[in-house]
Amino acid sequence: MENPYLPYPVRIDDITVEAEDKSLKTFKFVFLNEGDETKYAYQAGQFGELSIPGKGEIPIGIASSPVEKGFVKFTVNRAGVVSTHLHNMKVGDIMGLRGPLGNWYPWEQLVGKNILIVGGGFAFTTLRSSIVYMLDPANRPKFGNIDVVYGARSPGMLLYKDELVEWEKRDDINMHITVDATDDPDWKYNVGFVPPITEQKAPQGGDDTYAIVCGPPIMIKFTQPVLEKLGYAHDHIIMSLENRMKCGFGMCGRCGIGKELVCKDGPVFTLDQINKTPREY
Amino acid sequence: MTLVKIDKKNWAKGLTAAADAYRLFGPVRSKDHHRFNELEKGEMPDLNMVNTRLSPKALLFPQSETMLEYSLDESRDDHHIMKAVPKDDSPRAVIGIRPCDAKSTLLVKLNFDTPDVKDPYWLSAYEATTFIGMACDTPLSTCFCTTAGCGPYHEEGLDMLVMDQDDAYLAKILTEKGKTFADAAGWKATSDDTAAFDAGKTEAEGRIVSAIKTDNLADTDLLELHGAHFWDDVAFACLNCGTCTFSCPTCWCFDIQDEVHGKSGVRQKNWDSCMFPIFTVHTTGHNPRDTKTQRVRQRFMHKLKYFVDKYEAGIMCVGCGRCVRQCPVNIDIRRVCEQMNSFKPADACTAQG
Numbered sequence: 001m002e003n004p005y006l007p008y009p010v011r012i013d014d015i016t017v018e019a020e021d022k023s024l025k026t027f028k029f030v031f032l033n034e035g036d037e038t039k040y041a042y043q044a045g046q047f048g049e050l051s052i053p054g055k056g057e058i059p060i061g062i063a064s065s066p067v068e069k070g071f072v073k074f075t076v077n078r079a080g081v082v083s084t085h086l087h088n089m090k091v092g093d094i095m096g097l098r099g100p101l102g103n104w105y106p107w108e109q110l111v112g113k114n115i116l117i118v119g120g121g122f123a124f125t126t127l128r129s130s131i132v133y134m135l136d137p138a139n140r141p142k143f144g145n146i147d148v149v150y151g152a153r154s155p156g157m158l159l160y161k162d163e164l165v166e167w168e169k170r171d172d173i174n175m176h177i178t179v180d181a182t183d184d185p186d187w188k189y190n191v192g193f194v195p196p197i198t199e200q201k202a203p204q205g206g207d208d209t210y211a212i213v214c215g216p217p218i219m220i221k222f223t224q225p226v227l228e229k230l231g232y233a234h235d236h237i238i239m240s241l242e243n244r245m246k247c248g249f250g251m252c253g254r255c256g257i258g259k260e261l262v263c264k265d266g267p268v269f270t271l272d273q274i275n276k277t278p279r280e281y
Numbered sequence: 282m283t284l285v286k287i288d289k290k291n292w293a294k295g296l297t298a299a300a301d302a303y304r305l306f307g308p309v310r311s312k313d314h315h316r317f318n319e320l321e322k323g324e325m326p327d328l329n330m331v332n333t334r335l336s337p338k339a340l341l342f343p344q345s346e347t348m349l350e351y352s353l354d355e356s357r358d359d360h361h362i363m364k365a366v367p368k369d370d371s372p373r374a375v376i377g378i379r380p381c382d383a384k385s386t387l388l389v390k391l392n393f394d395t396p397d398v399k400d401p402y403w404l405s406a407y408e409a410t411t412f413i414g415m416a417c418d419t420p421l422s423t424c425f426c427t428t429a430g431c432g433p434y435h436e437e438g439l440d441m442l443v444m445d446q447d448d449a450y451l452a453k454i455l456t457e458k459g460k461t462f463a464d465a466a467g468w469k470a471t472s473d474d475t476a477a478f479d480a481g482k483t484e485a486e487g488r489i490v491s492a493i494k495t496d497n498l499a500d501t502d503l504l505e506l507h508g509a510h511f512w513d514d515v516a517f518a519c520l521n522c523g524t525c526t527f528s529c530p531t532c533w534c535f536d537i538q539d540e541v542h543g544k545s546g547v548r549q550k551n552w553d554s555c556m557f558p559i560f561t562v563h564t565t566g567h568n569p570r571d572t573k574t575q576r577v578r579q580r581f582m583h584k585l586k587y588f589v590d591k592y593e594a595g596i597m598c599v600g601c602g603r604c605v606r607q608c609p610v611n612i613d614i615r616r617v618c619e620q621m622n623s624f625k626p627a628d629a630c631t632a633q634g
Binding site (some may be wrong): 093217 | 348349351353360361362363364365392393395397398399400401402404405503504507533534535536537538539541546548550553555560561562563564565567569570575579582583586587588590591
């Protein structure tokens with residue numbers, strides 16, 4: 001019998017500081033045992049449990065993409081006991097990784113569709129995974145137009161800056177990067193919160209267009225009416241939820257939003273599905 | 282289905298013989314109540330009891346169970362690598378489990394044994410266990426099993442059901458596991474007295490004086506019920522002490538925690554409770570079930586609505602009445618069930634957000 005509580009042993013292969021206030025770091029893990037990487041086959045939108053012996057576990061969205069091989073990456077905000085400990089760990093340290101867990105963005109259903117991605121703050125991780133997946137030469141022809149609205153508090157708080165610059169240069173993805181405010185005279189992108197920038201830049205909704213939205217609650221709250229105004233139906237708005245989790249596979253009981261469990265039935269839900277739950281997240 | 286008659290003189294001898302092949306568990310007296318413990322060599326289960334204070338769920342789902350172990354000693358090759366701890370999965374038998382508690386095991390199984398993921402700790406303990414049930418001729422005034430999908434002679438979840446006939450026990454062998462146990466105990470004298478069983482059942486069911494109605498729960502709209510007007514009233518006296526969830530045979534929620542002593546550590550699964558604020562609080566401090574009312578509602582909605590809708594296997598309650606008897610402020614699931622079952626969406630008021 002497989003033991004779903006038992007993590008794969010991994011080694012920290014690289015650590016990147018992502019944010020100017022050092023609150024965000026990206027950890028690149030490699031599996032210690034041959035074969036574990038194959039078992040860890042995942043889809044963009046899934047999460048894993050980062051497992052530190054002696055400290056505990058945290059559920060974090062997978063930031064690397066299924067088309068990237070040889071490692072798996074997570075971007076972690078320093079917030080609680082486990083994430084703070086992780087931020088103090090160094091390259092070469094050994095820990096555990098469980099997963100992949102949860103469902104994913106509905107890639108089969110999205111084939112042939114235009115995709116609008118709306119992200120805010122450090123919730124951009126699984127969206128990064130999704131963009132890299134869609135831009136892969138083998139996958140790009142499967143999708144229509146790709147628009148990305150991504151905002152952070154300031155330029156220094158944007159994740160994956162090198163990739164953002166690269167994507168800006170491409171003509172097969174429309175990037176709409178924004179910051180809440182900046183005093184940088186050289187800033188050449190948007191200034192403003194995500195909802196108004198979405199209203200200005202995002203394409204109209206319709207049968208062939210889906211929005212994937214991931215961000216802090218306040219961003220989601222004000223983005224939803226904008227998307228409705230743009231003509232996105234509730235079953236065309238795809239979101240990823242968070243709740244406190246322990247097991248990550250639907251048994252420990254705490255992440256329930258009504259009869260659905262965020263860890264097992266989600267974290268990805270359409271707004272239409274979420275409307276049918278008591279929204280206890 | 283075979284009936285076996287066990288002369289009471291052969292009861293202890295049979296259990297002693299079975300103990301060669303099984304670890305035996307059963308109710309034993311502890312101060313003013315009974316609890317399920319592993320029986321020591323020669324120790325007999327005390328069947329002269331009403332329901333135990335805690336359900337026997339801990340036999341499969343210990344209140345605190347070590348799952349993984351590891352070393353933090355960096356001089357070792359395997360430091361920081363987690364390993365499953367070995368478990369004793371040798372055959373065991375629970376003697377004297379009540380039919381309500383046996384049925385609850387099947388409800389809990391829906392959570393721990395799913396098509397996609399299986400909890401190896403719970404499931405291997407379950408598979409190793411033979412359930413020898415004691416028919417319940419002494420129900421309490423708080424028992425409502427007969428209207429909770431169960432009953433004093435209910436057989437679901439049992440391998441053998443035993444009824445007390447004063448000088449003898451009459452045992453109904455229900456499964457292959459039950460037969461193996463009867464063989465190990467040397468209980469061979471068959472009987473054809475099914476009438477005695479039927480009479481005992483009818484008589485015991487007649488002693489159940491309490492009932493609930495659940496017929497409208499499945500058809501009532503989930504969100505309307507969640508927004509019903511009575512939740513503040515139901516939760517008013519609640520202390521969020523968690524006694525109901527810990528005493529409940531069907532409550533399965535748990536926490537996972539690491540414990541470290543020196544350089545060696547373990548990861549444990551511990552009972553948790555939806556009554557506790559920390560159960561759902563996010564690291565940011567945001568709590569989706571921040572108020573007492575939200576937590577109390579979660580418990581009753583899970584048992585009487587979410588579970589009903591999700592599994593279509595009835596309610597997540599077997600009517601054992603433990604939460605009713607032990608709640609320090611007399612919150613009564615029978616009354617809440619009545620409120621939920623008779624709820625008409627038109628009652629929904631605007632006060633609940």
